[in-house]
Amino acid sequence: MGSAKKSKTVKPTSLERVAAILMELRKAYPDVVCALNHKNAWELTVATILSAQCTDVRVNLVTPALFKAFPTPKAMAAASLPELEELVRTTGFFRNKAKNIQGAARVVVENFGGKVPQTMEEILTLPGVARKTGNVVLGSFYGIAVGVVVDTHVLRLSKRLELTKHTQPIPVERDLVKILPQDRWIQFSHELIHHGRAICVARKPRCVDCTLEYLCNAADKTWSSH
Ligand code: SF4
Known part of the structure; x- marks a missing residue:
């Protein structure tokens, strides 16, 4: 967990906190891929x-x-x-x-x-x-990282995780590409989409089961350890 655990004293977009979020997401969803079936x-x-x-x-x-x-x-x-x-x-x-x-x-x-x-x-x-x-x-x-996919889940979770203050896809993407390392742009979206479907759902996020909980100060959390 590291020192990013004291998330209330850490700037939400600090390198340390963003790195901790990325690490937890990668650990939770190591092999996640696009959920849309396709051959080309x-x-x-x-x-x-x-x-x-x-x-x-x-x-x-x-x-x-x-x-x-x-x-x-x-x-x-x-x-x-x-x-x-x-x-x-x-x-x-x-x-x-x-x-x-x-x-x-x-x-x-x-x-x-x-x-x-x-x-x-x-x-x-x-x-x-x-x-x-x-x-x-x-x-x-194609494996070309020119931006970050911002769908409904990425939008909601980026806001909850205080990675952006914006609510529209284009400005949210602009914020995300500033704070995420480019080699994580593609995978980050896949991970966040899965997290948004499985745990951080829209109405009642399952915070008690969330690996990011110690880093999260969302106003609508349903459970908090800090
Ligand atoms: S702690 Fe709750 S609100 Fe925060 S990311 Fe996890 S599920 Fe979402």
Whole structure:
């Protein structure tokens, strides 16, 4: 635990405290990977677009049939929109999502030779792709750390752990890249997402079971040792 245990006297974003949080997360989730099933960068791009306002479990139920029907960006670019809508219907906002994945397929085919590009600037030109999806694909698939994935869990936990005072993804990401070492940007998100699902849940965080508890001074803790 080290001296970071006396978290009330330590600046929340101090090197020492951040290092202790990173160490605990790595210990708790040593082999954590992206929960969206995928075989290539294109599948991960589509799965991440579909995961907006939807659980990864639901997306994983939908993508096998989707990629069986339309296995490549070229096939998806030429698909009938109603057919795509039907295949992604249960992920919610299906009209928009179908339009976006088809639009993304067309941009990938027409501008990038059928391959998902490997820079944030280029990947952001795909319809339906914002920084979160860009970071997921670049980080989880290509292993390129250009930022930190900020989803609903990373947003909530970063705030609870006082790693940021912001509440919107872009400024939160800006704060995180300042305080986290770059070689932890990719894994940190995976770990925090798992922690947010398993322990630090939105309504009643399970603080009594939390390995970060000794470092945490969140106002809505349900149990505290200090
Ligand atoms: S102690 Fe509670 S609020 Fe803090 S990170 Fe752990 S589960 Fe979340």
